[in-house]
Amino acid sequence: AQSVTQLGSHVSVSEGALVLLRCNYSSSVPPYLFWYVQYPNQGLQLLLKYTSAATLVKGINGFEAEFKKSETSFHLTKPSAHMSDAAEYFCAVSEAGAGSYQLTFGKGTKLSVIP
């Protein structure tokens, strides 16, 4: 069974500082991996997706994530935080099972950006 662990339910960074949100997964087969962002009282918006084409995936709003199979990690980074990045971020893994892919989410990391 697949699972996702996001280290740190809350992360605070200063505006302009590096953003690093950690995600580790467990999967018995090569998975699809996703990062979503959620602003208050809204749905989830896709930031980026890993599909095995390249280990470094670039997404929207300057975010990127690197797939490291040996570490079973898919950490999300952004070189310079902006106030508008304050939101909750979810890592998710999709793995084939019983004829369909099921998406499993981590519990989320809330990012605060300090001016």
Add this chain to the structure above:
Amino acid sequence: DGGITQSPKYLFRKEGQNVTLSCEQNLNHDAMYWYRQDPGQGLRLIYYSQIVNDFQKGDIAEGYSVSREKKESFPLTVTSAQKNPTAFYLCASSIDTLGNTIYFGEGSWLTVV
């Protein structure tokens, strides 16, 4: 604009009443999903449907029911059997259930008093 529309955004109901949340998509997606979100819990899958007239239970289906009579629509009924129904409910869809991106609606807040 293409997208997923959930209604209502906010809903209040008395304990013991059934309530139905609407979800409509015009993306021509075959697969649709309902997730429940509680603070600090992430998203948990309630039901999903791979095609019209077919649906499967997710991880927390007890106390919920769905139907998929039309490709565009996937309503969720929260029944009185659901012990803790107060939550944020998210509807989603994807082209299929073979690893393609899942797109989300704006969510519905249900408060049971």
